Structures are given as C-alpha cells and as structure tokens.
Amino acid sequence: MSLESISEGRGKKLNILVCVKQVPDTKIIKVNPKTNTLDRSSAPAILNPYDAHAVQEAVRLKEIHGGKVTVLSMGPPQAKEAIKKCVEIGADEGFLISDRRFAGADTLATSYALYKAVQKLMKQDGGIDLILCGKHAIDGDTGQTGPGIARRLLIPPLTNVIKVAEVNLEDRKIQVHRKIEDGYELIESAIPCLLTVEKEINEVEYSPLPNMLKAARYTPIVWTVDDLEDVDIKQLGLKGSPTIVGKMWPPAKSEGAQILAGDSREQVREAVSIMLQQRELFKVKGGERV
Amino acid sequence: MNLDEYRGVWVFNEQRDGELVDVGLELLGAGRELADKLETELCGVLIGHNVKDLAAELFEHGADKVYLIDDPITEQYRTETYMKAAGDLVRKYKPEIFLYGATSNGKDLASAVATEVMTGLTADTTLLDVNVEKRLFEASRPAFGGNIMATILCKKHRPQMATVRPKVMKKPERQPGRTGEVIEETISMREEDLRTKIIDIVRDTKKGVNLEEADIIVAAGKGVKDEKGFKLVEDLATVLNATVGASRDVVEAGICGHDHQVGQTGATVTPKLYIAAGISGAIQHIVGMQNSEMIIAINNDPDAAIFNTAHYGIVGDLFEVLPLLTEEFKKALQEETEEGGVPSHA
Numbered sequence A: 001m002s003l004e005s006i007s008e009g010r011g012k013k014l015n016i017l018v019c020v021k022q023v024p025d026t027k028i029i030k031v032n033p034k035t036n037t038l039d040r041s042s043a044p045a046i047l048n049p050y051d052a053h054a055v056q057e058a059v060r061l062k063e064i065h066g067g068k069v070t071v072l073s074m075g076p077p078q079a080k081e082a083i084k085k086c087v088e089i090g091a092d093e094g095f096l097i098s099d100r101r102f103a104g105a106d107t108l109a110t111s112y113a114l115y116k117a118v119q120k121l122m123k124q125d126g127g128i129d130l131i132l133c134g135k136h137a138i139d140g141d142t143g144q145t146g147p148g149i150a151r152r153l154l155i156p157p158l159t160n161v162i163k164v165a166e167v168n169l170e171d172r173k174i175q176v177h178r179k180i181e182d183g184y185e186l187i188e189s190a191i192p193c194l195l196t197v198e199k200e201i202n203e204v205e206y207s208p209l210p211n212m213l214k215a216a217r218y219t220p221i222v223w224t225v226d227d228l229e230d231v232d233i234k235q236l237g238l239k240g241s242p243t244i245v246g247k248m249w250p251p252a253k254s255e256g257a258q259i260l261a262g263d264s265r266e267q268v269r270e271a272v273s274i275m276l277q278q279r280e281l282f283k284v285k286g287g288e289r290v
Numbered sequence B: 001m002n003l004d005e006y007r008g009v010w011v012f013n014e015q016r017d018g019e020l021v022d023v024g025l026e027l028l029g030a031g032r033e034l035a036d037k038l039e040t041e042l043c044g045v046l047i048g049h050n051v052k053d054l055a056a057e058l059f060e061h062g063a064d065k066v067y068l069i070d071d072p073i074t075e076q077y078r079t080e081t082y083m084k085a086a087g088d089l090v091r092k093y094k095p096e097i098f099l100y101g102a103t104s105n106g107k108d109l110a111s112a113v114a115t116e117v118m119t120g121l122t123a124d125t126t127l128l129d130v131n132v133e134k135r136l137f138e139a140s141r142p143a144f145g146g147n148i149m150a151t152i153l154c155k156k157h158r159p160q161m162a163t164v165r166p167k168v169m170k171k172p173e174r175q176p177g178r179t180g181e182v183i184e185e186t187i188s189m190r191e192e193d194l195r196t197k198i199i200d201i202v203r204d205t206k207k208g209v210n211l212e213e214a215d216i217i218v219a220a221g222k223g224v225k226d227e228k229g230f231k232l233v234e235d236l237a238t239v240l241n242a243t244v245g246a247s248r249d250v251v252e253a254g255i256c257g258h259d260h261q262v263g264q265t266g267a268t269v270t271p272k273l274y275i276a277a278g279i280s281g282a283i284q285h286i287v288g289m290q291n292s293e294m295i296i297a298i299n300n301d302p303d304a305a306i307f308n309t310a311h312y313g314i315v316g317d318l319f320e321v322l323p324l325l326t327e328e329f330k331k332a333l334q335e336e337t338e339e340g341g342v343p344s345h346a
C-alpha cells in the first residue's frame, strides 16, 4: 500500500477514521481468586475513555473542515454498543470487524486486522486523511496499536497528541502538539497520518439530543474476516500474536498502614518525625534546602 | 526464524539535547543482569547527532558495546528516522532482547520497531527476568488497571522486546574508566524524503508539574472539597519544596489542572515521599503512586482504601491536620537550618 493511494483523489474535506475499542471498566473488574483470571462479566463494558476523546476531536475537526467521521472497532458483537456511543458523540458511521478468527489478538495481530479493514474502508470512501486512535486502551495500557497501524500503512504516527494546532488541506499538512516528559513538541506532518490522542486534547461534550436519537436507532455494519481482502489468516488472532500471557497473579497486597495514635497534633508530630528520618530529602545547605 | 542467530541484550539509550535520559541508564543495570544470566553481551543503542561522546557513559554504566547512529537527520526524535535506524540495527545485528524506557519517545519507537521487524512487545513492564535454559525473556507488568500482574512471553519471535517504566529499576553504580566497543552505522535517509518535521520543542519549565521526577509529592483528593482546601495542600507543599499532585476527581472538579493528576490516566510517580490528603484510594489512583518509597495518608474515614497502600495513616480531618503538618514541618526545618553546616549524627 502506498501513501498516495490512501488519500488518492482527496478533495478539500477531511475524511477521518477513528479506531475505538470497547474495554471492561477497570474500576469495577474483579479478579477470580481461584484462577487468577479476570472475571470480565463482573465489569460493564465501556468505550475506552481515550477513544471518546479521539472521536470528539474528529467531530470537532469535521465541524471546521467538513468531511466525515467513521469509526472502526474490532471486538465481539457487543462492541457495537461502543460504536453507538461514538455516533452519540457525533460520528457518522461505524464498522465492527468481528470474527472468532480475530480472537486472542495481541497488538501486532490487532494492528494487522485493523489495517486490513482500513484498506477496505479506503476503497469504499475513496480515501482517508487522518486516522485517530486513543493514547492507549485502559485494559491493556499498551498504546502500541496506533503506531502499529501507521507502520503498516506507511504513514507517520504522531503519538500523545494534546492539540491539533493546524490542518492545512491545500498543502496537505497538519501541525500538532505532541506531549513529551517536560513539555511538548510542535510537529508538522504530511497528511495522511495517524494521531494517538491524550485526554487533554478536548472535553468530551454532552451529546446533543439528535445524536442520541440517531445513536439509539443506529446499527453498525459488521464485517467478518471473509469481508476483508487479501487477509493472511496466519497473522490474525492468537495465531498471529507473538506474545502470550505466561502467568497471572494478584499484585502483592501491602500490610496496610500503621495508623498513628493520639489526637491530631500527636499524630502529626509522629508523622513529621517519621518523615524527617528520610534526611536526604530535607538536606540543608547554607540556609537553603536542596 | 532461526532463534539461535539472535544474541545479546540491547537497551535503547534515549538522549534529549545530548543528555542521556535516566531510564536508559537504569535499563543498563537491569540489562546487565539479564545478559549475565544468559552469558551474553549488553549493548547500548545510541541515536542522535553529535552524541558519540555519550558512549563513554554507557560503558561506565555496564554496556559492552554501543551501536551508534550519528546523523543530523536523527538530531531530534522522530518516529520515521529512529524506526529506520533501530530497525536496520536489529536486522543486521540480531539481538535477542531489546529494552526501551517507557517514555513518550521510547514507547513510540518500540511500537514502531515491533511492527517493522514483526515481533512481540510488552508495554510498561515493572519486573524483568529470564528463563536461562529456554533463553526466554519474562516481562511482567500490571494489567487491567493494576488489578492483576501478568508475565508476557514471546516464544517464537526475536528480538523479545519490552518497554520498562522509569524509576522501577535501579541505576547501576558508575564504574569510571570502564570502556567498550563503539560500532557506528549510518542511516540512509534524506531530509527531503521525510514526512515529519519538528518545528519547535517547548519545555515546560513551570515548576510543580514534573510529577514523574519529583522527590516529594503532596497530593489532594476530593476530600479537600474546593480551592480553599487545595490551598492547604499547596501550603504544605511549599514548605516541603514538594510537587502538588491530585486525584482525577479534583482535576475534574476544575480545582487544578490535569498536569497534576496522578494515576492510571495521569502521571505514574515514584517519589521518596507521597502524602495523600483526602484521597479514597481507588485502584486507578493507586496504580499511579503505589511504588512511592513512603506513603502517608490523611483521611477521616478509617476504612478508606488508601490505608491499604499507605505505610502510615493519620485518621483525621485534613482541614485540621494539614495546617498542623505545615506548622510542625516549618518548625522542624527551621531548626535544621539553624543547625546548618553542623554534621548530622542521624
């Protein structure tokens, strides 16, 4: 796949594809103490929070530049709910690729399957200018899928984006702020490219009523492996995944805090003396702490 | 793929503006242990422009070899160029294990290289080991929001790759004068052919947001209620010369900016001292601060989950406790200052 073909014949509007994942709400999920596996049924499934921001950003860009927002997800049939949520936020259309043969995919196999679906979508829609992903999915926390898709499409990945500063459709260029440890970079990239977004990028707004109504009636389009073209089955699902999970165990439980005794002042005095034992933290040099 | 062709443990030694990033040095320590167990060599990977001199530092921290790419085109990190540079090195020299710091750039690069050379990658690991007999790398990490630990294996592909969280591994002792071999390679890319360009790097010099590198953090939870309560946290932080952290609920209430947030969707921190005031201890918060050396929690609910993770607890009203802490610390630190210069016997 060449870079040109991904955006061939593109006009002056933005076609944006957002990859979204349905994830268990990790706040509620329980671990089965006997098997040390996750009891997924214990947790409600939600749209990955970062992906909600990605959809919101796509909708915002569409409002400025015109175009279309399509979402793509890989997952079990229930993942349709996550896509409907995206329609609520303002996406125009949603596709779910769902098939037993996708199951058990790690990030390499996931990016392959999504890449195959992107190729098919490009043919249908005549091109995609931007692909948006979340910074990471909160179940795996890897953040590897987005850059993986970009590499397969041979387009630049711009990760950890906190702001889309400019989209220039004439010159087919985009400028974004990319978060780094001690600040941010202003990067310019040719379009098409792939962005992974941080939460700071926007606020996910309350969905307007028409969107809610549309979402309620909306049925995402579901594709199986057979609907995609030139798929190498060996690269899909568990078979196509170089990584496997060895063992799982619950994280060590700490013994719990030693609750300090006495009234507030006594507790505070004891706490201060405990903390002051870490002397190097409170070193003094010429009247100035360092 | 003939797995036996792959030997050696590699570490990506990220540099920014010609300065090595700490986590890379920490990984030389962890990598040294793996390499010794496997009886193989430890190699640093250094990419940049005019960075050759940094190789000495890598040798002194345990590297046997340094693979160097030194070119104006790689002066700043860009996925395009770094992926090519690292990918070419991997194809040519075939390491069996390749570690990266889990920084923005390290994660970005590792993800791209994994797809480039089609191998497995484990993200944000906190525990590294190796099965010597099978030469199998065991990379473990918290999964599902920290609810469980999992060991990830990559049996049939090489290199076996992982990103490793900063500050989890110990930086090895520096061995002055220790040297090794520099292997320099070139990168065949031209600026005109690249699709990305770094226009500017804006360093945030504002103090108080660099949570990741803070030694002391005083963090506010929803228990502070509003700006007035938050001010009490700030006051204590000022006296301690500490950085102010916050739970997500405080950020979402608009009491402070997102850059203060600690937790799964905020910063992962490992200070020497973490004071949690009015934080309930939800798992999403805990995963971001549980590796702090000492955790002190203040909460008026004796059953708050934060007390499971904290080392010391003060059960009380933070509106009373925080001002007292500030006052007592002021006094104590004042005394230290007066003793200034006198060697301590502690």
Ligand SMILES: Cc1cc2nc3c(=O)[nH]c(=O)nc-3n(C[C@H](O)[C@H](O)[C@H](O)COP(=O)(O)OP(=O)(O)OC[C@H]3O[C@@H](n4cnc5c(N)ncnc54)[C@H](O)[C@@H]3O)c2cc1C
Residues within 6 Å of the ligand: A025, A026, A027, A049, A138, B220, B221, B222, B223, B224, B246, B247, B248, B249, B250, B261, B262, B263, B264, B265, B266, B267, B277, B278, B279, B280, B281, B282, B283, B284, B285, B288, B298, B299, B300, B301, B304, B316, B317, B318, B319
């Ligand atoms: C996908 C996802 C990601 C998330 N990511 C994060 C994250 O990165 N970071 C994060 O922090 N949270 C995160 N959360 C939210 C998390 O689940 C909790 O909701 C949040 O941490 C709770 O914040 P809190 O402890 O400040 O508030 P609360 O849970 O409301 O706790 C307030 C505490 O203050 C105590 N208190 C009240 N008044 C006083 C007083 N006067 N004196 C002393 N104590 C008092 C109470 O007893 C209580 O324990 C996430 C949630 C989800 C679903």
Ligand SMILES: Nc1ncnc2c1ncn2[C@@H]1O[C@H](COP(=O)(O)O)[C@@H](O)[C@H]1O
Residues within 6 Å of the ligand: A018, A019, A020, A021, A022, A048, A050, A051, A072, A073, A074, A075, A107, A110, A114, A132, A133, A134, A135, A136, A137, A138, A140, A141, A142, A143, A144, A145, A146
């Ligand atoms: N199964 C999936 N379907 C669609 N998009 C996905 C899927 N898995 C991951 N992604 C995208 O890749 C991002 C990073 O996911 P991860 O690499 O799993 O942390 C997510 O925020 C999504 O945008």
